[in-house]
Amino acid sequence: MSCHREIEHAGLVRTLIVKTTRLCTSNCAYCDVVSRKKPGPSSMSDDVAKNLLQRVAEYLRAKPDDAITWIWHGGEPLLLPKAFYRKVLESIREQYADVSDRLHFDMQSNLMVMDREWAELLQDMGLTSIGSSYDPEPGIRGPGESRRSDIYNKAFLRGMRIAEDAGLSVGIIYVVTKKSLANPLELFRHLTNLRPDGALKFNPVLLPENRFPELRITPEEYADFLGAVFAEWWPNRQRYGKIDPFQTLVQCIIEKDTNGLVCVDSGICAHTHASISLDGRIAQCGRSDDWDVMSYGNIRECSLLDAFESPLRLEMKERYGSLRAGECSDCRFWDICHGGCPLDSLQPRGHFKAPSPWSAAQRRFIEEYFEPITGICFQSVTS
Amino acid sequence: MTVTTAGSPLGADSGYELVSDPARAREALSLRCGGCLPPLLYETDTPLGEVPLDFPPSARQLWLYAHKPGRPATWIRKRREFLDHRLYILLSDRDPFSFTAARILSSLGVPCGLRQEAEQPDWEAWADLLGYAAYAAVPHAPVEPFASAMRSYRPERARPFCMDALAIIVRQSRKPSGPDADATDLSNIREREMCDAERVDRFFLDRHPCSFCPAWRVCMGTYERIRGEGENTCSVFFREWMEACECPAIEK
Numbered sequence: 001m002s003c004h005r006e007i008e009h010a011g012l013v014r015t016l017i018v019k020t021t022r023l024c025t026s027n028c029a030y031c032d033v034v035s036r037k038k039p040g041p042s043s044m045s046d047d048v049a050k051n052l053l054q055r056v057a058e059y060l061r062a063k064p065d066d067a068i069t070w071i072w073h074g075g076e077p078l079l080l081p082k083a084f085y086r087k088v089l090e091s092i093r094e095q096y097a098d099v100s101d102r103l104h105f106d107m108q109s110n111l112m113v114m115d116r117e118w119a120e121l122l123q124d125m126g127l128t129s130i131g132s133s134y135d136p137e138p139g140i141r142g143p144g145e146s147r148r149s150d151i152y153n154k155a156f157l158r159g160m161r162i163a164e165d166a167g168l169s170v171g172i173i174y175v176v177t178k179k180s181l182a183n184p185l186e187l188f189r190h191l192t193n194l195r196p197d198g199a200l201k202f203n204p205v206l207l208p209e210n211r212f213p214e215l216r217i218t219p220e221e222y223a224d225f226l227g228a229v230f231a232e233w234w235p236n237r238q239r240y241g242k243i244d245p246f247q248t249l250v251q252c253i254i255e256k257d258t259n260g261l262v263c264v265d266s267g268i269c270a271h272t273h274a275s276i277s278l279d280g281r282i283a284q285c286g287r288s289d290d291w292d293v294m295s296y297g298n299i300r301e302c303s304l305l306d307a308f309e310s311p312l313r314l315e316m317k318e319r320y321g322s323l324r325a326g327e328c329s330d331c332r333f334w335d336i337c338h339g340g341c342p343l344d345s346l347q348p349r350g351h352f353k354a355p356s357p358w359s360a361a362q363r364r365f366i367e368e369y370f371e372p373i374t375g376i377c378f379q380s381v382t383s
Numbered sequence: 384m385t386v387t388t389a390g391s392p393l394g395a396d397s398g399y400e401l402v403s404d405p406a407r408a409r410e411a412l413s414l415r416c417g418g419c420l421p422p423l424l425y426e427t428d429t430p431l432g433e434v435p436l437d438f439p440p441s442a443r444q445l446w447l448y449a450h451k452p453g454r455p456a457t458w459i460r461k462r463r464e465f466l467d468h469r470l471y472i473l474l475s476d477r478d479p480f481s482f483t484a485a486r487i488l489s490s491l492g493v494p495c496g497l498r499q500e501a502e503q504p505d506w507e508a509w510a511d512l513l514g515y516a517a518y519a520a521v522p523h524a525p526v527e528p529f530a531s532a533m534r535s536y537r538p539e540r541a542r543p544f545c546m547d548a549l550a551i552i553v554r555q556s557r558k559p560s561g562p563d564a565d566a567t568d569l570s571n572i573r574e575r576e577m578c579d580a581e582r583v584d585r586f587f588l589d590r591h592p593c594s595f596c597p598a599w600r601v602c603m604g605t606y607e608r609i610r611g612e613g614e615n616t617c618s619v620f621f622r623e624w625m626e627a628c629e630c631p632a633i634e635k
């Protein structure tokens with residue numbers, strides 16, 4: 001058995017989460033960027049962006065079969081001046097045209113300040129879709145201490161229409177909190193009634209111990225929430241379209257294709273992901289950057305190639321081998337879970353070599369809901 | 384001949400001529416260039432069984448909008464005349480008996496449709512008629528607004544269903560594809576009104592019950608003020624309609 005999940009090194013798509021600002025138009029209850037007020041600049045400078053572009057080009061030239069997905073993240077990335085992004089585009093056209101076909105941009109935005117000019121600029125960057133978030137429940141997403149969801153939602157809906165009118169499809173992430181558990185079906189209908197062009201994705205709320213205990217949910221509660229929604233989605237999936245994690249699980253379980261697994265379940269995030277902070281620090285991912293763990297240096301002195309090959313990643317890479325031989329050895333869901341997000345195990349146990357507590361949600365959802373409702377029994381993809 | 388479309392719910396460029404006088408209807412139908420004229424909508428308060436059907440043979444389409452169906456015994460024997468004139472019979476949900484009349488006409492092979500006009504629709508009666516139009520195994524003529532929606536519905540596409548059989552047949556008469564015209568893609572005016580983004584967003588911002596409704600995608604809050612109560616609601620009806628459209632056992 002290999003010490004970590006085998007991956008094809010040739011033709012690898014690396015994901016860079018680029019945090020351009022910690023400023024945001026919203027004060028979402030579960031946001032780590034908002035809650036962890038760090039010293040230093042509030043937004044990425046032109047110089048850092050320039051350095052990063054150089055590093056990206058350097059990487060792509062050294063790895064001619066690889067590609068990079070660059071995700072503009074924040075805070076709210078649309079709070080930076082448009083000139084910031086235009087300069088990036090200009091540099092790519094003038095200096096890095098030779099690698100531009102292997103550099104793809106994406107963005108996570110709350111869309112509150114979206115306008116036609118932004119939509120055109122994003123399309124100039126090659127974006128065809130944009131990720132966003134929404135919550136109809138008052139007091140969870142919104143500006144100010146009281147989280148004015150009325151303000152957020154009005155601006156979000158307006159932004160969504162502008163983006164979609166311009167041809168950008170909008171995907172929505174809905175974060176499941178305690179408040180979501182009262183009536184999952186009503187909530188699901190409300191979200192799908194919005195008719196986003198992109199996918200709708202459910203994620204469980206992840207909160208540090210001391211924040212918003214009234215919003216916290218257990219993995220079992222999350223699984224039961226998904227189960228209630230899945231019972232409606234499965235027989236009507238043509239009507240509702242792509243809803244995750246359902247669609248991805250269908251792809252994995254029925255179509256035996258695990259390529260669509262998200263970072264936390266993929267088992268290869270140690271190979272594929274990195275995050276760049278406002279000042280150029282390279283971390284494992286967006287969360288590790290927020291938590292100040294798994295830092296690989298700064299783009300000023302560290303290449304992306306070195307960051308992806310950092311010995312500090314070894315512990316994560318070895319995690320999968322030790323889990324497969326240990327705590328996860330009897331688990332039939334290994335192929336679609338891989339022990340879950342390493343950071344989730346770091347928080348309660350202080351090390352990576354344990355499965356994420358959220359793996360229990362995956363197991364419960366499949367055993368209690370997916371298999372009984374679909375009548376399809378999960379079989380290991382690799383067995 | 385006086386031709387008026389002023390009273391048409393679809394506006395002056397409706398694509399049909401509206402007459403309410405039987406003599407004028409006869410005159411309109413006797414015009415020789417009948418084939419190239421728009422359909423004639425003959426609207427009448429006279430109960431269906433008492434409408435004189437002494438129309439001249441014509442290539443022109445004739446739609447009869449009878450506000451009151453009246454007693455079946457008075458019109459059931461006119462089946463042959465209905466068919467000979469290739470009549471399309473429109474009824475209104477203002478008269479509760481229209482639902483039964485539509486069933487009977489359909490079972491006689493006469494194409495017909497209902498218009499939603501009642502101030503408070505009887506959603507259960509609509510659902511019953513849907514059940515017949517969609518699921519009845521006995522041979523019967525199409526009943527609008529259901530028949531065209533069943534053909535053109537696509538589950539992945541959210542579009543309001545039209546509840547006005549007149550709007551549907553107008554649309555169909557304009558399209559070269561005839562009866563296969565998309566009934567969920569109705570007159571521009573109505574669609575613009577229904578899909579207006581600001582109006583739609585208000586439902587979500589207000590957390591209006593319609594924004595949580597399982598049938599939102601085929602209604603989009605059109606009946607928010609006349610939703611009904613208990614089981615007799617637009618939500619139940621539209622949900623059943625969606626299910627019928629998606630039912631694999633139904634031949635579209």
